[in-house]
Amino acid sequence: MQTAELIRQHLIDPEICIRCNTCEETCPIDAITHDSRNYVVKPEICNNCNDCVAPCPTGAIDSWRSIAKPYSTAEQFAWDSLPAAAEDAGNEDRPGDIPEEVARFAAAASQAQGGTAPPPWSAAHPYVGLYSLARPAIATCAGNFRLTAADAGSDIRHIVLDFGTTAFPVLEGQSLAVIVALAGGQHVRMYSIASPRNGERPGYNNVSLTVKRVTEDRDGKPVRGIASNFLCDLKKGDQLSVAGPFGSTFLMPNHPGANLIMICTGTGSAPMRAMTERRRRRLALKEGGELMLFFGARTPGELPYFGPLMKLPVDLIDVQLAFSRVSGKAKEYVQDRMRACGGKAARLLADENTYVYLCGHKQMEQGVEAAFAEICGVDWNAMKERMRSAGRYHVETY
Amino acid sequence: MSGINYSEKIPNNVDLASNRTLQRALEHWQPNYLKWWADMGPDKSTSFDVYLRTAVSVDPKGWAHYDYVRMPDYRWGIFLAPAEAGRQVNFGAHKGDTAWQEVPGEYRSTLRRIIVTQGDTEPASVEQQRHLGLTCPSLYDLRNIFQVNVEEGRHLWAMVYLLHAHFGKDGREEGEALLARRSGDADNPRILTAFNEKTPDWLSFFMFTFITDRDGKFQLAALAESGFDPLSRTCRFMLTEEAHHLFVGESGVARIIERTCELMAQHRTDDVAKLRGLGVIDLPTLQRYLNFHFSVTSDLYGSEVSSNAASFYTNGLKGRFQETTIGDDHRLESAQYPVMEVIGERIVTRNVGAVTALNERLRDDWTHDLENAIERWNRIPEKHGIGFRFKLPHKGFHRRIGVFAEHHVSPDGKVLAEAEWTHRHQQWLPSAEDRAFVQSLMGRVTEPGKFANWIAPPRQGINKQPVNFEYVRFG
Numbered sequence: 086m087q088t089a090e091l092i093r094q095h096l097i098d099p100e101i102c103i104r105c106n107t108c109e110e111t112c113p114i115d116a117i118t119h120d121s122r123n124y125v126v127k128p129e130i131c132n133n134c135n136d137c138v139a140p141c142p143t144g145a146i147d148s149w150r151s152i153a154k155p156y157s158t159a160e161q162f163a164w165d166s167l168p169a170a171a172e173d174a175g176n177e178d179r180p181g182d183i184p185e186e187v188a189r190f191a192a193a194a195s196q197a198q199g200g201t202a203p204p205p206w207s208a209a210h211p212y213v214g215l216y217s218l219a220r221p222a223i224a225t226c227a228g229n230f231r232l233t234a235a236d237a238g239s240d241i242r243h244i245v246l247d248f249g250t251t252a253f254p255v256l257e258g259q260s261l262a263v264i265v266a267l268a269g270g271q272h273v274r275m276y277s278i279a280s281p282r283n284g285e286r287p288g289y290n291n292v293s294l295t296v297k298r299v300t301e302d303r304d305g306k307p308v309r310g311i312a313s314n315f316l317c318d319l320k321k322g323d324q325l326s327v328a329g330p331f332g333s334t335f336l337m338p339n340h341p342g343a344n345l346i347m348i349c350t351g352t353g354s355a356p357m358r359a360m361t362e363r364r365r366r367r368l369a370l371k372e373g374g375e376l377m378l379f380f381g382a383r384t385p386g387e388l389p390y391f392g393p394l395m396k397l398p399v400d401l402i403d404v405q406l407a408f409s410r411v412s413g414k415a416k417e418y419v420q421d422r423m424r425a426c427g428g429k430a431a432r433l434l435a436d437e438n439t440y441v442y443l444c445g446h447k448q449m450e451q452g453v454e455a456a457f458a459e460i461c462g463v464d465w466n467a468m469k470e471r472m473r474s475a476g477r478y479h480v481e482t483y
Numbered sequence: 484m485s486g487i488n489y490s491e492k493i494p495n496n497v498d499l500a501s502n503r504t505l506q507r508a509l510e511h512w513q514p515n516y517l518k519w520w521a522d523m524g525p526d527k528s529t530s531f532d533v534y535l536r537t538a539v540s541v542d543p544k545g546w547a548h549y550d551y552v553r554m555p556d557y558r559w560g561i562f563l564a565p566a567e568a569g570r571q572v573n574f575g576a577h578k579g580d581t582a583w584q585e586v587p588g589e590y591r592s593t594l595r596r597i598i599v600t601q602g603d604t605e606p607a608s609v610e611q612q613r614h615l616g617l618t619c620p621s622l623y624d625l626r627n628i629f630q631v632n633v634e635e636g637r638h639l640w641a642m643v644y645l646l647h648a649h650f651g652k653d654g655r656e657e658g659e660a661l662l663a664r665r666s667g668d669a670d671n672p673r674i675l676t677a678f679n680e681k682t683p684d685w686l687s688f689f690m691f692t693f694i695t696d697r698d699g700k701f702q703l704a705a706l707a708e709s710g711f712d713p714l715s716r717t718c719r720f721m722l723t724e725e726a727h728h729l730f731v732g733e734s735g736v737a738r739i740i741e742r743t744c745e746l747m748a749q750h751r752t753d754d755v756a757k758l759r760g761l762g763v764i765d766l767p768t769l770q771r772y773l774n775f776h777f778s779v780t781s782d783l784y785g786s787e788v789s790s791n792a793a794s795f796y797t798n799g800l801k802g803r804f805q806e807t808t809i810g811d812d813h814r815l816e817s818a819q820y821p822v823m824e825v826i827g828e829r830i831v832t833r834n835v836g837a838v839t840a841l842n843e844r845l846r847d848d849w850t851h852d853l854e855n856a857i858e859r860w861n862r863i864p865e866k867h868g869i870g871f872r873f874k875l876p877h878k879g880f881h882r883r884i885g886v887f888a889e890h891h892v893s894p895d896g897k898v899l900a901e902a903e904w905t906h907r908h909q910q911w912l913p914s915a916e917d918r919a920f921v922q923s924l925m926g927r928v929t930e931p932g933k934f935a936n937w938i939a940p941p942r943q944g945i946n947k948q949p950v951n952f953e954y955v956r957f958g
Contacts, residue, residue, distance in 0.1 A: 101942055103733045104855060105700075105726035111543050121855065136543035142727035143734070144943055165862065 093218060093271035094155045095126045095133055100166045101145035108137040108146050120162050128155035133266045135219065147219060155270060191332065197443070197450045198473050198480035205338035205440055205476045209282070212254045213333050218273060221264055221326035222251045226319040227291055234386030240298040241352060241389045242317050243279070246327065247291040253327070255292055256282050257359035258336045258442070258479075261329030265315045274312035275331065277444065277481070279355035281363035295355040295389055335442065335479045337363065341372035344439040346430065348419055348453055350381040353445030354389055356481070360442070365401055376402040377426075377433060381419040381449070383410035403429070420452035427460040434461050434468070441472065444481045494560030496541055497644070508647050509561075512658050516640070519662040520555060523610045525632055526617060529555050530958030533629045534945065536727075538562060541720055549946045551956065557633045561644045564719035572710030574806050574813040575799040582712040586649045590798055594711060595650050597800060599657050600674055601702060602642030603664065605635045607678035608691070610666035615688055618925035620935035624685070626945065626954035627731045631692060634724045641717045649713065676883070677779045684921045685938075686739065686764060690776040693732030694853065698783050700725045701804055701849045708802025733856055734941060739764055740860055741939040744867040753869070759920055762936045766864070766871045768921070771913045773873060774894060777853070778881035784846040786885045787822040792841040803841065804848040820844055823879065824886045828898045830879060850875065881912065929957070 097108070097117075102124055109117040109124065116130035117137065137146050148167060150156075156168070195202065204211075216222040228245035255261075255278050265272040279285075280293040298317040299310025319325065337345065337360045345364075347357040357378060364376060382388035385408060394404055407422040408414070423430055433439045434457070443453060458465035472478035492510055493499060499506045521529070532551040539548040541562050570582040586594055609632050619625035639661060646654030664671050667679045677695060682688050703725060707718035743763045747753055755765040785792065795801040796815065803809060811818060818837035823830050837844070857873050864871045879892035891904035894911050913921075924937045932951025934940050944950045 101734075103726070103730050104852075105729055107723055107726045110722075113543075138543075139545075139547035140543055140723050140726075142730040144945075144947065147947065 093133075093273065094128055094150050094152055095131050095270070096148045096150055096156070096161065096167060097124050097126060098145040098148045098167050099123050099164050101143045103143055103145075105142060107140050107142065111137045111140050118158065123162050123164060125158050125161035127158050128270065129268055132268065133271055138219070149219060152270075194481045194483055195335070195479070197447075197454075197482055198469075198478055202334050202473045202479055203476040204334045204336045205343070207338045207340035207343065208336035208476075209256055209339055211256045211259055211333050211336060212330055214329070214331065215253070216328045218262065218264060218271060218328050221328050222248060222253055223324055224248050224251075224253070224327045226321055226323045226325070228321060229317070229319050232295070232389040232391075237384065237386040239351075239387050240300075240317060241387070242296050242298070243389070244294045244296055244316055244319060245280075245285050245291055246294065246325070247289070249290065251290075253290065253292070253330065254282070255280075255330045256336050257363050258356045259330045259332040261292070261294075261327050261331065263312050263316060264326040264328060265312050266326070267311070272311045273328075276316075277352075277355040277359075278330070279358045281359050281366065283366075287366065295352045295358070297352045334476070335444075335481055338438075338440050340438075342374045342438050344375045344377070344433050344436060346377045346379075346433055346439060346441045348379040348423070348441070348443045348445075348449070350419065350445035350449055352389065353481070354380060356442065356444055358390055361397070361402055365397065368398070368401055374438065375433065377405070377429065378402055379405045379407065379419045379422050379426075381407040381409065381422075381445070384408055385411070418452055419449060420456035423453065423456040424459060431460045431462060437475070437477070440477045440479070442479050442481075445483075447482045450480070450482055494558045495562070497561050497563055497648075499561065502648075505648055508655055509644065512643060512647070512655075515659065515662055516559070516636075516643075517555065519606065520609075520636060523606070523613060523665070524636070525554065525609075525612075525629060526614050528616055528629065529553065531629075532956040532958060534626055534948070534952070534954045535630055535633060536946070541565065546723070547946070553958075554629060554633055557636070559633070559637050559640050561640060562637075562720050563713065563716035566712070566716060570712060570715075572799040573708060574802050575710070575797045576814070577710055577799040578813055580710070580799075582710050582715070584712055586711060590711075590800055591650070593795065593798070594714070594800055595646070595653060595657065597706070597795070598642050598645050598650075598714065599661070601706065602639055602646070602657075602661050603674045604678050604699065605639040605642065606661060607664075607666045607673040607675075608682075608695075609635050610673075611678065611680070611682040611691070612688055615682065615685060618685065618927055619929070620685055620926075620938045621928050621933060621940075622931055622954045623934075623941060623944065623950060623952075624735070624938075625929070627735075628688065629955070631728050631731055634727065637724065638721050641721055645713060645717060675783055677783055680779060683918065684925050685735070686769070686772055686921050687776075689732050689735030689739070690772050691732065692728045693736055693856070694773075694776040695780045695783070696725060696728040696732060697849060697852060698780050700729060701845050701852075704804050705801050705806075705845055708806040710799030733859070735938075736769070737860055737863060738939040738941060739937060740766070740769065740863045742937055743769075744864050744869055745939065747869055748867045753871070762924060764921060764924070764937055766869075766873075768913065768917050770873055771911060771917060772921075773857075774876045774880065775912050777875055781846060781850075781878060782882060782884040784849070785842045787824075787843040788835055788839045789842045790839060793836075793838045796838055796841050801841075804845060822886070825879070825890045825892075825898060830892070830896060830898060846878070850878065876911070881908075929955075 104124055109119060113136055114130060116127050118125060118127060150168065224246040227247040230243045231240060232243050233239055233241045260275045260277045262273050262275050276294045276296060278292045279295045285291045285293040296313055296316045299313040302308045345360060349357050361376060385391050405422040405426055407417040407419045409416045409418055461468055469478055491500060493513060532553060534549060535552045536547045536549050537558055539545040541564060572578055572580045572582055612628060612632060615628055616625055643658045646657050664673050666673045672679045682691055700722065703718045703722050707715050707722060709715045743766060746758060746761050746763050758765045815838040819834035820837040820840035821832045822835050822840050822843050823832055854875060857875060861872050876894035877892055877896035879887035880894050882888055891899040893899055926935060928935050931953045940950050944952050
């Protein structure tokens, strides 16, 4: 899951600040200045190193706003209070709270499921918001591998982040926010975690992400994605700031016999990989339950994890791939694969131990819903509503 | 070296272990300090777990480590701000010389006196405030006063370190004397008058931290400019801690104003008796407390014209506030500075040599800082549509030291005859009745998230904790 562009500006709350000069004295790069009225942060200089935050006696320095264009120092000098609450990014830096924008993106991403969904009843309890944008965890890049074929048009990467001795407990389906420091603010994007709860490498304190290097926008115009390029260019040993974990509903059931129907495209495969890997590692426990994956891409070369997917045992998962740009073959989308497997899908849907996960581009929603409506044989909207309110239908699209 | 070694008996970032003599001397002083804390520290508080900030290193990242601590177990220690490479004496006759790492022999007694006078204020304020925990208006405020107290204690450590490290036997004796004097004691009082006054209630405490700790800020800032580098580095680190005390004072009074204004707006009244009946402190009483604390603290700066101040400066021992940012020759050989004096019934201003007027200049810098803060207070009644404005009294008002000591001056700067002063001064200073009323409000509120009726809750908690956080746990 990725989100829209965000610039986070560091500000000082003039109603709380006592003008003690500690921040100006502390700042290693002289990004803080004052006049007779206010202390302010120069947006063009501040690099969000946060050195000023701990010594501030009042907490006034720990103020942040999400905005399109940073407030100039001249604007800040004139303030008696911070800009109105409508623009307020909220208390995103309070540990345990979910940043307002994370909540907003999560709401937008799960819109298609028809309302807030509870997690599956047997889901493990997630940790949420242990690290905030203002107080992030520091992760180290432990690996960065290209998943797509060398000649494929898209560069999708498997990136492993190690947290060392910092606790960053995750569940399959959760996401994290990658923070890129920019002059005058922060750039934040959310990514679903692609590894299971006990680590990309079992027993290690690491997670993996599936990241597509963004080089053009949805209309095909060239644009350089800030966070995706930052991540795709990471080298082993590079450090980065991470907030999270986030997400408390798009989680997998843990009870034996639970079935999963997973539908995804592109990097939407990340949570599906995490859940599948979780089940693969527990295969020997013979807990039962079926996995069914519908996975769409333009070509096999552009399908992340194509190789590993092909090696998964058939008694673990039924993998159904749909390719829309293979020369000499008719275009096939995930909804077409779903219809082709309609009988099995219908049987699973009717089982109350079946949980559905949908993750990928927004465009896929409509087709998938239409396919479900055909397959289920009953009133799909009513069925979807029942499944959603039982924590059995989860959507994350962008 | 910025890390603090907490495994040592005395946490420090001055490599204390390498100087065994000094280490032993301080380890000998430490139990006496703890005994002083047990005798004169916050009353009946030893079993409380307090959510305190402790520095785990002096660099910005390690500055604020928050956790529950029993105050006698607080890790008092010796922390100097990082050394500045190539630092010079930046003012006075020695300007341009390399800053001193050892005390120059000729300034030994002067520097010792400066350090002892500063050091004496630190335990004094702990003593003045020691009973206030029994009448705290909230757990949040209780935690804040304890934080102030442990940091004043640490400031004493900072000064005693300098005395032990640089002043030999004399310094060690001064270290003991700092623990022996008592605020308000008839036989062995603290050095400065303001530090022998009582801090009988929380309004006085907030005014004290707002006004008198701000004197501390300006004194420390002037000493942070010192050519004696260990003093400079010590004071720079202390300034960061001092800022918290100013915050407690400024926000404490602001919250009292907020609460009073709330009820004034709600009941559409500025009637003092009615407001007191509602259990809040009327704004004129707050103004009288402000007048009192401002005038008493003004005296701490000393005489307007002072040859001591001049020699401290010329000798490179004590600079001006933000000395290095001032654009002049930093020697003050010919510069002038205006000071006031009383001629008959008139107060006039005359220019004197700036180097002799450094007390006055520091007092003016402090006053200016206060005026700005009071303007921020004034936004509160303004926000509620109330016309009242707080204002500092004239600098000649109610003074005991300097050119105004022999005169009576009204808050608006008129020289008054004895009779008129006697007749009117109760309008301007807290009366026994005012103090009794404020005292009558002092209860003890210790339920998390609850606040005494006379003070509004803070806008936010400490270290981003909620306001109803359990800031103090009673053992």
